[in-house]
Amino acid sequence: KNEVEQSPQNLTAQEGEFITINCSYSVGISALHWLQQHPGGGIVSLFMLSSGKKKHGRLIATINIQEKHSSLHITASHPRDSAVYICAVGRDSNYQLIWGAGTKLIIKP
Amino acid sequence: NAGVTQTPKFRILKIGQSMTLQCTQDMNHNYMYWYRQDPGMGLKLIYYSVGAGITDKGEVPNGYNVSRSTTEDFPLRLELAAPSQTSVYFCASRSEGNTIYFGEGSWLTVV
Numbered sequence: 001k002n003e004v005e006q007s008p009q010n011l012t013a014q015e016g017e018f019i020t021i022n023c024s025y026s027v028g029i030s031a032l033h034w035l036q037q038h039p040g041g042g043i044v045s046l047f048m049l050s051s052g053k054k055k056h057g058r059l060i061a062t063i064n065i066q067e068k069h070s071s072l073h074i075t076a077s078h079p080r081d082s083a084v085y086i087c088a089v090g091r092d093s094n095y096q097l098i099w100g101a102g103t104k105l106i107i108k109p
Numbered sequence: 110n111a112g113v114t115q116t117p118k119f120r121i122l123k124i125g126q127s128m129t130l131q132c133t134q135d136m137n138h139n140y141m142y143w144y145r146q147d148p149g150m151g152l153k154l155i156y157y158s159v160g161a162g163i164t165d166k167g168e169v170p171n172g173y174n175v176s177r178s179t180t181e182d183f184p185l186r187l188e189l190a191a192p193s194q195t196s197v198y199f200c201a202s203r204s205e206g207n208t209i210y211f212g213e214g215s216w217l218t219v220v
Contacts, residue, residue, distance in 0.1 A: 041197060042214065044211070086152075095207065096157065097154075101150070
């Protein structure tokens with residue numbers, strides 16, 4: 001079993017829908033990251049969480065440390081949100097990240 | 110700030126050739142990483158560095174070497190390229206606040 005599991009693997013939705021991507025992990029962590037990989041390949045950091053909730057524009061990330069679970073929400077989704085969303089957890093002092101496999105999101109107009 | 114800069118963006122190598130992927134960051138970050146991403150797969154750590162003069166192996170170091178002579182530069186060397194090294198390579202650095210910055214990626218094909 002992978003230490004970081006994302007679901008769903010693929011998600012297709014209509015423009016305007018509320019999107020939820022989930023990340024579960026099985027190890028102790030110091031922080032959890034959500035990143036976005038554009039179709040062209042570039043990777044951008046969206047959030048880093050160690051507790052609670054963060055919001056940036058239409059994106060909301062939450063984490064439940066006790067349940068070892070995080071969610072990334074997108075409100076009022078738009079075709080430009082189409083990308084691969086990746087969850088990664090940081091563990092030790094050298095901060096080697098353990099990566100989820102990613103969720104491929106397609107938003108149709 | 111330019112952030113993390115990787116070169117080249119695209120390269121085709123013949124089997125057995127060698128090459129160096131360059132990575133430079135201008136944010137004075139101590140931690141730097143090299144990842145590879147195979148099609149449809151997640152990132153795999155090749156090597157990382159916690160500061161100038163210090164490097165260590167990640168999950169998939171075989172066939173690669175790194176050096177870290179300065180804080181800014183973290184080049185990745187491929188010796189005797191093999192088709193299995195066809196992949197997209199990403200360099201990244203981490204701030205003291207644990208924010209991660211990625212280069213734009215280097216697409217490498219070994220034929």
